[in-house]
Amino acid sequence: MVKGFKYAGISAGIKKKEGKDLALIYSDEPLSVAGVFTTSKVKAAPVILDMERIAQGKARAVIINSGNANACTGPQGLEDAKGIAHAVAKEMNLKDEEVLVCSTGVIGQRLPLDKIEAAVPDLVSSLNEGGDDDVARAIMTTDSFKKAFSLSKEINGTLVTVGGIAKGAGMISPNMATMLSFVMTDAVIKPEMLSHALKVATEVSFNCITVDGDMSTNDTVIALASGVSGAEINEGSAGHLTFLSMMKEVMITLAKMIVSDGEGATKLIEINVRGAETPAEAKKAALKIANSPLVKTAFYGEDANWGRIAGAVGGADIRMDESRLDIFFDDVQLVKGGLFTGDEAEKSATAVMKKKEVVLTVEINLGTHESTIWTCDLTHDYIRINAEYRS
Amino acid sequence: MVKGFKYAGISAGIKKKEGKDLALIYSDEPLSVAGVFTTSKVKAAPVILDMERIAQGKARAVIINSGNANACTGPQGLEDAKGIAHAVAKEMNLKDEEVLVCSTGVIGQRLPLDKIEAAVPDLVSSLNEGGDDDVARAIMTTDSFKKAFSLSKEINGTLVTVGGIAKGAGMISPNMATMLSFVMTDAVIKPEMLSHALKVATEVSFNCITVDGDMSTNDTVIALASGVSGAEINEGSAGHLTFLSMMKEVMITLAKMIVSDGEGATKLIEINVRGAETPAEAKKAALKIANSPLVKTAFYGEDANWGRIAGAVGGADIRMDESRLDIFFDDVQLVKGGLFTGDEAEKSATAVMKKKEVVLTVEINLGTHESTIWTCDLTHDYIRINAEYRS
Numbered sequence A, B: 001m002v003k004g005f006k007y008a009g010i011s012a013g014i015k016k017k018e019g020k021d022l023a024l025i026y027s028d029e030p031l032s033v034a035g036v037f038t039t040s041k042v043k044a045a046p047v048i049l050d051m052e053r054i055a056q057g058k059a060r061a062v063i064i065n066s067g068n069a070n071a072c073t074g075p076q077g078l079e080d081a082k083g084i085a086h087a088v089a090k091e092m093n094l095k096d097e098e099v100l101v102c103s104t105g106v107i108g109q110r111l112p113l114d115k116i117e118a119a120v121p122d123l124v125s126s127l128n129e130g131g132d133d134d135v136a137r138a139i140m141t142t143d144s145f146k147k148a149f150s151l152s153k154e155i156n157g158t159l160v161t162v163g164g165i166a167k168g169a170g171m172i173s174p175n176m177a178t179m180l181s182f183v184m185t186d187a188v189i190k191p192e193m194l195s196h197a198l199k200v201a202t203e204v205s206f207n208c209i210t211v212d213g214d215m216s217t218n219d220t221v222i223a224l225a226s227g228v229s230g231a232e233i234n235e236g237s238a239g240h241l242t243f244l245s246m247m248k249e250v251m252i253t254l255a256k257m258i259v260s261d262g263e264g265a266t267k268l269i270e271i272n273v274r275g276a277e278t279p280a281e282a283k284k285a286a287l288k289i290a291n292s293p294l295v296k297t298a299f300y301g302e303d304a305n306w307g308r309i310a311g312a313v314g315g316a317d318i319r320m321d322e323s324r325l326d327i328f329f330d331d332v333q334l335v336k337g338g339l340f341t342g343d344e345a346e347k348s349a350t351a352v353m354k355k356k357e358v359v360l361t362v363e364i365n366l367g368t369h370e371s372t373i374w375t376c377d378l379t380h381d382y383i384r385i386n387a388e389y390r391s
Helices: A045-056 A074-092 A113-125 A132-138 A191-203 A238-260 A279-290 A293-300 A306-314 A343-353 A380-388 B045-056 B074-092 B113-125 B132-138 B191-203 B238-260 B279-290 B293-300 B306-314 B343-353 B380-388
Strands: A006-010 A022-026 A032-037 A061-068 A099-106 A147-155 A158-167 A180-185 A220-225 A268-276 A326-329 A332-336 A357-363 A369-376 B006-010 B022-026 B032-037 B061-068 B099-106 B147-155 B158-167 B180-185 B220-225 B268-276 B326-329 B332-336 B357-363 B369-376
Touching: A006 A113, A006 A132, A022 A113, A022 A132, A032 A045, A032 A191, A045 A074, A045 A099, A045 A220, A061 A074, A061 A113, A061 A132, A061 A180, A074 A099, A074 A113, A099 A220, A132 A147, A132 A158, A147 A238, A158 A238, A180 A238, A191 A220, A191 A238, A238 A268, A238 A369, A268 A279, A279 A293, A279 A306, A279 A357, A279 A369, A293 A306, A293 B380, A306 A326, A306 A332, A306 A357, A326 A343, A332 A343, A380 B293, A380 B380, B006 B113, B006 B132, B022 B113, B022 B132, B032 B045, B032 B191, B045 B074, B045 B099, B045 B220, B061 B074, B061 B113, B061 B132, B061 B180, B074 B099, B074 B113, B099 B220, B132 B147, B132 B158, B147 B238, B158 B238, B180 B238, B191 B220, B191 B238, B238 B268, B238 B369, B268 B279, B279 B293, B279 B306, B279 B357, B279 B369, B293 B306, B306 B326, B306 B332, B306 B357, B326 B343, B332 B343
Parallel strands: A061 A099, A180 A220, A268 A357, B061 B099, B180 B220, B268 B357
Antiparallel strands: A006 A022, A022 A061, A032 A220, A147 A158, A158 A180, A268 A369, A326 A332, A326 A357, B006 B022, B022 B061, B032 B220, B147 B158, B158 B180, B268 B369, B326 B332, B326 B357
16 A cells, blocks of 8 residues: 555454454554544543654554453553553564554453464564555454545655555544544655644544544554655645645545444535634534534435524524524525525425435635534434444 | 413414414413523524513413424514414403413424414413313424423412423423423512522523433523412522422423433433532533433443443543543442443443433542433434434
């Protein structure tokens, strides 16, 4: 997927169900590394460990397991996370501090350290340049499809690739909700600049999606730059802007894949709030709509129920004037100046609602700020998946 | 139900389905009146009208329709609300300002004023002292049972009654979510004191329930005091405290009925957060848990999934320390100091989860403040009801 990296994904028997559940991403060369993490007060052990290790800036390998989150596991959990990293370091002749750890799955149960330790030699010997597909599969939990995307562009005459892998379907909310993502590049970029690019791109991608408004204990996005393309990213250059736009495009694509795979989702909904007084108010309104169970079930029912959208905006604690409110389903205007535009428009809006992807635009008409949030509908399958999980 | 009032509930053909949909509460004598209303920026026409009229303090009658919310209907909607009040006033020889109006139902469609005007003579002639049951039925929308409760106590040697009627099942959230409630008393109490009692009691009852985190355009609680018992409520007296506790008990009982009847609900869940640094943080954490779809579906699945509860608290943006967190299902402690207490406790907690009413207690162990929120589980029927509504 991206030059300078090797990948592996195998089954170590961590998940209850059959399938790959242990992955490794590795570079022969020293890497530039950056990370963004859950803002939850309850942070999983691997998150605590990675935050420390990324600050030291020395990582060469990331080991990831699915099936167990190693969250709410106390001091023992931190020891277990260090234990996994140690197993990889020992096998590969690395320092412990050069190995990052990510976990996803059930909360509050001790990690099966023995199973993982036993699988590490196999994992390491499976490393190969084409193994990114195995990584994408091994990190899946309730995901119904694997999520990977990469693109290449010339920077200063040299082809640079940015490629990402992600997992996540439920427990998705802005501010890094249960999802893991690994973004690799072969550009030559300093850790500070990589960290800045990662933060900027996260803000417009993973922090703009919501499935159910819940934030996870384990959310992590790690960026790794191998530098093997030789293309140097210099601060403020045209190449820097190209690199930033590549990071955004890769991460927005992965973020939309996560929402499309929202637990039980049948529709991808893009919510644009325009004309708000501040960017924060635009985002608050967009999130209020996106997280409203009444709005989400109306989408599932393919009902252009604009009253629920107006109700959600009204409850969003932002400045607004009902008599200025416009609402569009794709390009069909169903509300103008706070009032229903009529049965003809409703018929068109109902046709829009039958599509797999719908763009909802809410025009506040007070200011100049806007926000885009992606979400999905709330369905019977969401209930089934989450009422049955663990049992 | 309460002396000094007459009630009526009839069918006027406003609802699509058969059944009563128009109600009237009336007093021969001048009343003390108070109201609390939705804090949504999008307020329904009857809410705007009642806020004005209650400030004038002259009401004698309340007309209520279900089947149409008269919300998002602009200046025409306000004219229609005035029109209904006028029809009642004309029929009963009252001033227009003496009639309050409440509406609940679909948003954004014009009220069928002609049908309501045609039904008003019937409605007025149906008024009788035992008609409170008809009112409770006529104001129902997606409610599956009628909600009424009253109690009587002696104040200064005189029996005083406080009785309430409520409707609401979906779109319920604190800060007055789609629900209507009418609280009647025969006590003699000044409007300012009645208004204060109503606000205090709302804060610990209707503002402490949530079904789906959505707030309505129409939420209204109106308190009416006929004074016919002759029992005077004097500020700061023992009788005043008795009256306040009666208001709270009636309104908490109605509030819990609404949650029990949450759309699709199979369980009533009481969430107690204790040991928070401030009352606001306690309430924020309790609401975060109560509105988490992952927590609500776990209750539906009868799974004591404490990890989702810890995750919700962690994401609640309050001060907390994971290593101090305790979680109880009824009196079964499943988490102590942030850690799982073991399989034996889980077995007991799983038994608790099979009950129709479960008390969840989350002990933050940092401060002295607490909050109680009532909610229900999130089920297949919630999806069915809300995906099909309108169609």
